[in-house]
Amino acid sequence: MHNEKGIEKKFSLSFIFLFIIMWLLFGGNTWNADYANYSRLYNDISEFSSRNTEVGFYIFSKICSLMGLSYNTFLMIYSLVGMLLIASTIKKYSNNDTLALMLIFIFPFLIDIVQIRNFMAMAILIYSIPYLVSGKLKDLLKYIFFIFLAFCFHKTALFYLILLLTKIKSIRKIIFFSFSFLIVALIGKSAIVSVFSQILNLERYGVYLSNSESPVVTFILFLYIFTNILLIGYVARKMNTNKYKEFSDSYGLRKYDQGKFANLILKINILGTISLVFISMDINFLRLFRNLIPLNLIVFTMMKPRNRFTTNLNEFVHSILFFSLIIISNIVFIVLLSYDEILYPVFVHNIIFEWLSR
Numbered sequence: 001m002h003n004e005k006g007i008e009k010k011f012s013l014s015f016i017f018l019f020i021i022m023w024l025l026f027g028g029n030t031w032n033a034d035y036a037n038y039s040r041l042y043n044d045i046s047e048f049s050s051r052n053t054e055v056g057f058y059i060f061s062k063i064c065s066l067m068g069l070s071y072n073t074f075l076m077i078y079s080l081v082g083m084l085l086i087a088s089t090i091k092k093y094s095n096n097d098t099l100a101l102m103l104i105f106i107f108p109f110l111i112d113i114v115q116i117r118n119f120m121a122m123a124i125l126i127y128s129i130p131y132l133v134s135g136k137l138k139d140l141l142k143y144i145f146f147i148f149l150a151f152c153f154h155k156t157a158l159f160y161l162i163l164l165l166t167k168i169k170s171i172r173k174i175i176f177f178s179f180s181f182l183i184v185a186l187i188g189k190s191a192i193v194s195v196f197s198q199i200l201n202l203e204r205y206g207v208y209l210s211n212s213e214s215p216v217v218t219f220i221l222f223l224y225i226f227t228n229i230l231l232i233g234y235v236a237r238k239m240n241t242n243k244y245k246e247f248s249d250s251y252g253l254r255k256y257d258q259g260k261f262a263n264l265i266l267k268i269n270i271l272g273t274i275s276l277v278f279i280s281m282d283i284n285f286l287r288l289f290r291n292l293i294p295l296n297l298i299v300f301t302m303m304k305p306r307n308r309f310t311t312n313l314n315e316f317v318h319s320i321l322f323f324s325l326i327i328i329s330n331i332v333f334i335v336l337l338s339y340d341e342i343l344y345p346v347f348v349h350n351i352i353f354e355w356l357s358r
Helices: 013-027 035-043 055-066 071-093 097-112 116-128 137-151 155-167 171-187 189-200 203-209 215-239 258-279 283-290 293-303 313-348 351-356
Strands: 246-248 255-257
Touching: 013 071, 013 097, 035 055, 035 071, 055 071, 055 116, 071 097, 071 116, 071 293, 097 116, 097 293, 097 313, 116 137, 116 155, 116 293, 137 155, 155 171, 155 258, 155 283, 171 189, 171 258, 215 258, 215 283, 215 293, 215 313, 258 283, 258 293, 293 313
Parallel strands: none
Antiparallel strands: 246 255
16 A cells, blocks of 8 residues: 555554454453353354354354364454454544554454454455545445445445445435435334344344333433444544645555545434434344444544644543543443453453463
8 A cells, every 4th residue: 555655555564463462361261141152153154044143254164164273363364354344443543553453452342352243344344444435436346345245244344235225425414315215214113123133033133123221221222322422523624625635545546535435424423323224123222323332433543643642622631522532431331330251351361461470
């Protein structure tokens, strides 16, 4: 990749160091809330079929199993593939790769060490988003292909086909559509449940769709999503000033406007409010919006080049708000709700730590 001066962009040493730490935490993990289930599925994969889980995850597991790899070796390969997909998009768009990765590490990476099928679906989604920047038909078809590939690892990824509506130029029209759809869908929730139960075709999703989340929880999460939209909107506005205009794409053959990418992520966040229809049924569907968080963090780091401290009061306040949102996300969704199942096991139960303690 080349930047606008034609110099190849490379990952910083700090990024590589943090990447390795995250990879080892993921691939070396030996216990978490879902570890026993996935380990059993992997070790007994010959007794299962693709009907027991998504076909992409089944094939990936089957190939590694046939190669005689242990479950943790499988996790090492699996996590490396997903992290490289995420790193690809960070490299394309972030002005501070280490900060972007560090924020993703804080939230939501730790949860996806547990929810490994969702992790791969999220990674493929993050990788595919650059194809939405282009208005070319072939790129949109590539995006659709990758969403169906993500669907092969987690069926909820089908939700992200709605992001094709970002091709609507008017943000006001997207806002109108999103909130109109949200209101109508919340009123006609039973029809939504019927349609998606047939599409997902797995018993556990039927259970999620038949639930009803607390209105208070749903409202709080609405405020959470709305806060993300406001913060990304600020960045999008800044990216459209002359100060932040050009940046290189992945091939160094074209130059995109940073504002164009930031506007895309703003539209994605607005469309992401539709996920509240499913979140109102079960908190497990929060992953539909959570998977978009890495994109927000990448956009945020466009304004935070390495070795640069802002002297602008508005930028400083925005930075404080954004960092606070990430820290609060970590505290609420991991520390308070899932400390024993996520945070503690990730930093205690690891094959690397076992080797070092010998």
